[in-house]
Amino acid sequence: MEGFVLCLLVVSMEILGATAGVLQPPAMYVFGDSTLDVGNNNYLPGMNVPRANTPYYGVDFPGLPTGRFSNGLNTADFIAKMIGFVSSPPAYLVLAPSSGVLVSAARTTGVSYASGGAGILDSTNAGNNIPLSKQVHHFNATRSKMAAVAGSGAVSAELSKSFFLVGIGGNDLSVFANAEQARNRSAAQQQSDTAAFYGSLISNYSATITNLYALGARKFAVINVGLAGCLPVARVLDAAGACSEDRNGLAAGFNDALRSLLADLAATLPGLVYSLADSLGLMVATFADPQASGFTDISDPCCGSGRLGAEAECSPDAALCANRDQYYFWDRVHPTQRAAILRAQAFFYDGEAKYTTPINFKQLVHVTAA
Helix, strand or coil: CHHHHHHHHHHHHHHHHHHHCCCCCCCEEEEECCCCCCCHHHHCCCCCCCCCCCCCCCCCCCCCCCCCCCCCCCHHHHHHHHHCCCCCCCEHHHHCCCHHHHHHHHHHCEEECCCCCCCCCCCCCCCCCCCHHHHHHHHHHHHHHHHHHHCHHHHHHHHHHCEEEEECCHHHHHHHHHHHHHHCCCHHHHHHHHHHHHHHHHHHHHHHHHHHHHCCCCEEEEECCCCHHHCHHHHCCCCCCCCCHHHHHHHHHHHHHHHHHHHHHHHHCCCCEEEEECHHHHHHHHHHCHHHHCCCEEEEECEECCHHHCCCCCCCCCEECCCHHHEEECCCCCECHHHHHHHHHHHHCCCCCCCEECCCHHHHHHCCCC
């Protein structure tokens, strides 16, 4: 059976490679958390690893749980399609058992290293995901295998044109906010803790971009953190079910620091170009007028149970809404497929620079890196 699966993957990569040959960029590499994961966590050991491999996940895929934390496709899937790929890059842990399959995928479609529950910090949900630093380690291993086949120069040329999508940070903010709430510290102590926390996040994020740059990456599409305090899992902590302004403020502060970091890196790393997508700003606009985007519910998860539908994960025993397209949230953390495609469209085609800076994702695809 394993040989049969690998054979199918090889054939699929060859077919996709024929299509991808006329595309810019030649490949797409994905780093991040559950909003971008296409199945890596299915292959991680451990009882506490977050997985999306049971119903009702994938109910609109159709009807097949794939490891995506969605009723269907996620943001990475739609961005890949908008670029011109047939589908999202496959999960690294699916490809890793065969060097040949991994290299074929990496050179024709790309690879996804994203992992549900992952953080910028290794300590975030430690042991139950692939943290960002290890995702970069896996990419380094992939690049080495590519270079062994095609030569380091050829691989560097390919990577300089490739599309690197990064979306992570929400899990770090959630873990930090929960810890701060439990400590019950003074305002001055909280401010000091937050400053140190931001410093750690930005230091690690800087190392990630710098390391990927050293390995050949030049084009970075980065998605910031959304309204962390308006996720159902955060709202259920409030007696009235209101958004947590503290968590939203925490997200906004991190986003400001991330914006400054990327501008600084672009000024110091020759040839680096980027597009920073404003997930938080898009959510604010969407929630201010949900009907304009076709949503009738921006608070409750479509799949969940307990108070506000947010006290437990989506499972075969959970309540399932009838019309997924009218809900912004699929489960207590993640957007629905419809919310994901609207996010991807806003970031890719943003012609008014409302939700991307300094260029949109589509412009990033076509820009020539120095």
